[in-house]
Amino acid sequence: MKLTVNGVSREVEVAPLKRLLDLLREDLELTGTKEGCGEGECGACSVLIDGELVNSCLVAACQVEGAQVLTIEGVAANGQLTALQRIFVERGGSQCGICTPGMIVAAHRFLRSGQQATNEKVREAIAGNLCRCTGYAKIVEAIQLAALEEPASPDPESQR
């Protein structure tokens, strides 16, 4: 089957019910996406499919034929961290790191949704991404600061 991952067209031969998470990590060797609970509760494996935020542990490979998938590896462009990623580092948005790839993907999508980055909206946007060690405060703060630097208008191109 064919699909586009982080803007690059890929062709893979996989079992139709293989999890997208495993297709990404094993077949495409994109190990930035993490497995947390493996049952759609924690959001660690979040990726975008055609711009929609999903838990890749709950998606079968056959569902993404022809789709555009964005993983954490595709968020930074040309080796440059986005404002969101840079501010995450500076403001302590990441501690142990297991939630970080999914959290960044969820926040990346939120920042391109055109919504105002109020405390409530940001908390709602990352409510499907569990974090055990930051207490969310610095994550919310980092997303709000990034919203000041990144344009709030919808940008389909950067959702890939």
Add this chain to the structure above:
Amino acid sequence: MEVEVDLDTFEVALLDVVQAAEIGKAIHPVLAEGQVEGGTVQALGYALLEEHVWSQGRILNTRMQNYLIPTSLDVPSLRTVLLENPYPSGPYGAKGMGELPMNGPAPAVAAAVLHATGKLVAELPISPDRLMRALERP
């Protein structure tokens, strides 16, 4: 600690949480605050959500579907205060500070629920069923 208790659903909402920590010297203030905040939220889970259900030596709720931890919507923006008081026996005046934030929040939630309802729930977590039973007690 400020809470709001819903007397129809017996849910406890957290409105304001302040935690101060005396940590000797804050070598990296941003990460030190992060440690306090993470511990605080874990402790708020301990206070309101998290419970191991045991049967015959085994934990029954071993999955994230049935062992709930706080999401970003379950906790308010935290107010964190680092109190510096360099500790001569610690490295660069620092003290350990990863665990202590777990200690205060659950008793503080119980005290706030007592203040709000007049009933002490002396067992954790203060789940809706426990709070309902406490409020129905004469």
